[in-house]
Amino acid sequence: MERLRESIDNIDAAVVHMLAERFKCTQQVGRLKARHALPAADPAREARQIERLRGLAESARLDPAFAEKLLTFIIAEVIRHHETIARS
Numbered sequence: 001m002e003r004l005r006e007s008i009d010n011i012d013a014a015v016v017h018m019l020a021e022r023f024k025c026t027q028q029v030g031r032l033k034a035r036h037a038l039p040a041a042d043p044a045r046e047a048r049q050i051e052r053l054r055g056l057a058e059s060a061r062l063d064p065a066f067a068e069k070l071l072t073f074i075i076a077e078v079i080r081h082h083e084t085i086a087r088s
């Protein structure tokens, strides 16, 4: 079990680093959106992302509903960041 837990810890670290990189990109998007007075949320883009991620999840044998919930949760936080940038 110790070996498995080591792998789990490595995977969790990778997830954190990947999320940090994603948020660096979205912070730049947030600044661009604020500069051009664009809305924080883009529901059409989100629908495409969800569709794509659900497909990837299915191929990877991951519950697509879980993948959608996770992406929606992350995007909600990004939108909150965008709104903060727009107000600043």
Ligand SMILES: O=C(O)C(=O)C[C@]1(C(=O)O)C=C[C@@H](O)C=C1
Residues within 6 Å of the ligand: 026, 029, 030, 040, 041, 042, 043, 045, 046, 049, 074, 075, 078, 079
């Ligand atoms: O692509 C954008 O327009 C973003 O602001 C990034 C992002 C995302 O986190 O993927 C966040 C908010 C939008 O509603 C759609 C996508």
